[in-house]
Amino acid sequence: MFDQENPDPQFVWFIAEVKKRLNLDLSGYKPHRVKRRTDMLLRKYNVASYQDFMKMIMSDEKKKEEYLDKMTINVTEFFRNPEKWEAIKKTHLPGLMKQNGGKVKIWSAGCSSGEEPYSMGILLEELKAPFSAGILATDIDTGVLAKAKTGIYDERSFVSTSDEVLKRYFKKIDEDTYEVQPSVKNRVQFRKHNMLQDPFEKNLDMIVCRNVVIYFEAETKTLLYKNFVDALRVGGILFVGSTERIFNYRSLNLKVIEPFFYQKEGSV
Numbered sequence: 001m002f003d004q005e006n007p008d009p010q011f012v013w014f015i016a017e018v019k020k021r022l023n024l025d026l027s028g029y030k031p032h033r034v035k036r037r038t039d040m041l042l043r044k045y046n047v048a049s050y051q052d053f054m055k056m057i058m059s060d061e062k063k064k065e066e067y068l069d070k071m072t073i074n075v076t077e078f079f080r081n082p083e084k085w086e087a088i089k090k091t092h093l094p095g096l097m098k099q100n101g102g103k104v105k106i107w108s109a110g111c112s113s114g115e116e117p118y119s120m121g122i123l124l125e126e127l128k129a130p131f132s133a134g135i136l137a138t139d140i141d142t143g144v145l146a147k148a149k150t151g152i153y154d155e156r157s158f159v160s161t162s163d164e165v166l167k168r169y170f171k172k173i174d175e176d177t178y179e180v181q182p183s184v185k186n187r188v189q190f191r192k193h194n195m196l197q198d199p200f201e202k203n204l205d206m207i208v209c210r211n212v213v214i215y216f217e218a219e220t221k222t223l224l225y226k227n228f229v230d231a232l233r234v235g236g237i238l239f240v241g242s243t244e245r246i247f248n249y250r251s252l253n254l255k256v257i258e259p260f261f262y263q264k265e266g267s268v
């Protein structure tokens with residue numbers, strides 16, 4: 001990532017330290033973005049050098065968390081881009097379930113605080129999928145995974161959720177706090193996983209990876225998509241974010257079934 005023409009040696013050192021000490025390998029991430037966001041924090045804390053900033057984050061847990069958060073951004077909500085979730089409910093999930101006796105296995109990669117995999121869990125409930133149909137939900141960030149496991153959310157997460165779904169699949173805890181019902185919670189298994197390093201499950205029916213690859217360099221993205229395709233069964237679907245069209249889908253053995261939904265080619 002730092003093979004640009006004039007890499008700043010201090011920044012190169014800093015990124016190597018981040019890998020060593022914070023266990024976060026940023027080499028597949030867009031370098032300009034990583035630098036811009038790091039520099040923002042240096043300015044915020046009025047720190048003169050990357051060395052001083054490293055000292056600061058190593059001695060202050062909160063600032064370390066803030067740095068990791070800035071690099072991996074966790075923004076999410078239930079049913080983000082609702083029309084896509086309508087299509088999943090009406091067309092894509094029923095299609096996959098038909099091919100597989102209902103027992104679909106879905107992976108939400110880069111699931112953040114859990115709104116995305118729980119949205120899928122709600123749809124499985126709506127479609128009365130068998131109990132064995134479930135979702136593996138992974139993220140690199142243990143902080144968001146801890147929140148995801150609680151299943152507790154405030155109203156900011158629900159801007160795209162209908163009142164009907166809110167009533168049916170959530171328990172109201174107080175004025176603007178809700179908890180996911182156990183029937184949905186039980187369908188989702190959370191796990192820490194770095195999609196740029198760790199091995200993938202195989203034979204998946206659907207992979208949802210949205211609003212994550214925007215942070216990755218082109219080469220990293222292509223390799224990641226290739227690995228996603230390997231992890232899908234033939235006929236399985238890759239669902240990507242609404243700014244993340246895959247241009248080289250043909251060479252990845254995918255076909256477009258509708259914008260942002262790609263299907264692994266081959267005979268089902």
Ligand SMILES: C[S@@+](CC[C@H](N)C(=O)[O-])C[C@H]1O[C@@H](n2cnc3c(N)ncnc32)[C@H](O)[C@@H]1O
Pocket residue numbers: 072073074075076077080109110111112113116138139140141144193194195196209210211212241
């Ligand atoms: C903007 S959120 C997207 C959440 C959800 N997919 C959505 O679209 O609403 C991006 C998530 O990707 C995670 N992430 C970033 N790099 C990752 C990696 N290498 N492996 C796994 N997760 C990663 C971040 O921690 C963050 O929670």
